[in-house]
Amino acid sequence: MTAAPESFRGQADLEMVLLHAADAITVMASDGTLVFANLAAARTLGFDSPEALLATPIREVMSHFDLLDEAGSPLPLDQLPSRRALAGQSGPPSVVRFRDVAGDDHWSLVQAMPILDEAAAVRLVINTFQDVSQLKRSEQQLRLLADAGAVLGRSVDYQQALQELADLLVGTIADWCVVDVIEPNQPVTRVAVAHSDSAKLGLAEEIQRRYPTDPNAPGGVHDVMRTGNPTIITEVSEEVMRAAARDDEHFRLLKEAGIESAVIVPLRARGEVFGALTLVGSSALHRFTDADLPLIEELAGRAATAVDNARLLHEANEAIRMRDDFLAMASHDMRTPLAVVLANLQLARRRLVGQEAAHPEAIQNLDAAERTTHKLTGLVGELMDISILRSGQQLPLNREPVDLAAVADGTADEYRRLSAEYEIHTQLEEGVVGNWDATRIERVLRNLIDNGLKYSPDGGRIEVVVRSEDGWAVAEVTDHGVGIPEDELPLLFEKFHRGSNTRELRGTGLGLAGSRAVVQQLGGTIDVRSRLGEGSTFALRLPR
Numbered sequence: 001m002t003a004a005p006e007s008f009r010g011q012a013d014l015e016m017v018l019l020h021a022a023d024a025i026t027v028m029a030s031d032g033t034l035v036f037a038n039l040a041a042a043r044t045l046g047f048d049s050p051e052a053l054l055a056t057p058i059r060e061v062m063s064h065f066d067l068l069d070e071a072g073s074p075l076p077l078d079q080l081p082s083r084r085a086l087a088g089q090s091g092p093p094s095v096v097r098f099r100d101v102a103g104d105d106h107w108s109l110v111q112a113m114p115i116l117d118e119a120a121a122v123r124l125v126i127n128t129f130q131d132v133s134q135l136k137r138s139e140q141q142l143r144l145l146a147d148a149g150a151v152l153g154r155s156v157d158y159q160q161a162l163q164e165l166a167d168l169l170v171g172t173i174a175d176w177c178v179v180d181v182i183e184p185n186q187p188v189t190r191v192a193v194a195h196s197d198s199a200k201l202g203l204a205e206e207i208q209r210r211y212p213t214d215p216n217a218p219g220g221v222h223d224v225m226r227t228g229n230p231t232i233i234t235e236v237s238e239e240v241m242r243a244a245a246r247d248d249e250h251f252r253l254l255k256e257a258g259i260e261s262a263v264i265v266p267l268r269a270r271g272e273v274f275g276a277l278t279l280v281g282s283s284a285l286h287r288f289t290d291a292d293l294p295l296i297e298e299l300a301g302r303a304a305t306a307v308d309n310a311r312l313l314h315e316a317n318e319a320i321r322m323r324d325d326f327l328a329m330a331s332h333d334m335r336t337p338l339a340v341v342l343a344n345l346q347l348a349r350r351r352l353v354g355q356e357a358a359h360p361e362a363i364q365n366l367d368a369a370e371r372t373t374h375k376l377t378g379l380v381g382e383l384m385d386i387s388i389l390r391s392g393q394q395l396p397l398n399r400e401p402v403d404l405a406a407v408a409d410g411t412a413d414e415y416r417r418l419s420a421e422y423e424i425h426t427q428l429e430e431g432v433v434g435n436w437d438a439t440r441i442e443r444v445l446r447n448l449i450d451n452g453l454k455y456s457p458d459g460g461r462i463e464v465v466v467r468s469e470d471g472w473a474v475a476e477v478t479d480h481g482v483g484i485p486e487d488e489l490p491l492l493f494e495k496f497h498r499g500s501n502t503r504e505l506r507g508t509g510l511g512l513a514g515s516r517a518v519v520q521q522l523g524g525t526i527d528v529r530s531r532l533g534e535g536s537t538f539a540l541r542l543p544r
Contacts, residue, residue: 019050024108024129030122032058032086044108044129046100068097070107070136085112085125095132103283107136141295144172148299158310159191165303166194169279173292176204176259176280180221181307182273188215188222191275196282203257211250221264221276228273230265230297234289258282265297267304274307276300320390327387334380342373371417382443389514395440395521402438404473404542405430405466411445412464415453422453423460429467434544436522441542444515444526445475448538451512452479456535472524473542480535484528492528 018025024041026034037050046064047053053061067075077083081094093111100106108129115124151164159181166177179192190208195201215222219231233240236259245251261281267274277300281287288296349366356363388395405428412424445464452462456479465476484492493516512526519526523543530536 024127024131026127026129028058028082028086028125028127030086030124032082034058034061035124041129044106044131064101066099068099068105070095070097072097081110081112082125082127085114085127086122088114088116088122090114093130095136097136103287105133105136106131107133140172144168144295145298145302148302152302152306156310156313158307161306161310162303163192163194165299166192169299170194170196173295174279174286175282176200176257176278178204178278178280179267179275179303180225180278181267181275182225184311188213188225188275200257203253207250207253207257211246211253221278224264224266224276225273228266228268230263230293232263232288232290232293234261234287236260236262261287263288263292263296265293265300267300267307269301269304269308272308274304277303324387324390327383330383335377338373338377338380342370342377345370345373371414375414378443378446381439385440385443385518386511386514389517395437395518397437397521398439399435399437401433402436402441404432404434404436404441404475407438407442408445408464408466408475411442411449412462414446415449422462424449424462424464427463427465432466432468432473432544434473434542436542440518440522444518444540445477447511447515448477448540451538452477452481452536455479456481468544469541471544473544475540475542476537477540478535478537483532483534484530484536485532486530489528489530493526 018036019038021038022040024044025036025038026041027036029035034054037045037053039050042048042050042053045053045061047056062077067077067080069075069079075096080096081091084091090113093109096108096110098106098108109132110130111128113126114122115126117123147168148165151168152161154164155161162179162181166179169177175196177192177194178190180188181191183189193201193204195204213221217223224231238255241254241259242251245254257280259280259282262278264276264278266276277296279286279288279296345366349363349370352359352363352366385395409426409428412426415422415424449462449464453460456462460480463476463478465474465478467474493512516526519540519542525541526538528536528538
């Protein structure tokens, strides 16, 4: 054994080390009597000195606390590590939660080790207490913030979400929770009230009904919303309550409500105050101090963000609705004048039949105008389809016998006439006929050809193939453009999806999501094969 250095004086120095150790240490005799305690143990158990602690019966010492397990449930005495050690059992450390008479919680990581005599009987038990209160409070706060985030993110109805938040906070950090919100162009609205005692909810409603909050009162909810500064009252004394009461009846109701501590924080997001969160403590367990403000302000900030996001979403949806209403109205109103223009163009063209040599330029202009009017009519129809699909409704289909090859050939020829740069080749099988909607199949094919041209360098080369296959009609549109990343293929037909390698290109028309909706309504399917940098093939399959 290594000899102790001369500076260490044995028993006296060892006692001094134990006495001033940072962790609480106690030693119990075999009958459970405390025979040693250091300074940390005395202070942990509420005594000024180890001598005062040792002079107090252990039963009286323990009466100063409620013993709870880590989850907050009552902990039977026989489950204490020291009691197990007195029975000769040793085990891993346990977290014990001590709740003092003021309602404050303290957590300790407790380990008890039995010391046995020569006969293997318990002679002493050494208890060590490591204070983990700060760690446990941090865990509780993080768990509460996570739960609050889940509650606030579960519903786009922010009033329902705020009520669920109030229900969550009651019982965890408060006995009473109230949320007031500043509604646009309306008075301040109380959207959520929760109390740990459901019988007190009626009392809260009576106080609010008979004595509504004074908007000009200093320090109240309206003052917090007006200034953006929180208010905290650690102890609501009878004098404070009497000063806040408007008459004796109001004072009686406030006393009956049992308000002992309160904090009001603004709901603030993006620099704007949306309301206020009020928390009330009716017991010593929930008494608010300045140390509680950071957590409560974080909760209020998340609640404000939920209100802000819900309103922004409502505004966005309203803007989309107005846009879709406008598209539907505009496209509907444009159909009749376009039909008149087209009829007059066709009439003028018929009157020049046989006079092509005399009026070549006029005929070319009429043909160009007729093609453009046909295109405008198609675009108007497509706008109507888009507005119908966006509203979640089914398209009104005009089913009739359709020759798929004829539709594909006419669509390809239209693009050839539009520009000499478009190189569109067709391979069409005759007699591929089914009971479909010709106009909408044409729009789907036009959308696929549009995409092929748009995502191909210099217009590129497009192949359109029509064939029959096992009772199905198949139309394929192949381009040799930029292609689609493999991991994005499953998302290609989702609403609002744009390929990561094509986001700089503007998207117009029916879109792939709309094309799939049309094809599925006709009982068919649409899919894609693609290699990045080599091009893509879209295959449209329709039941015959």
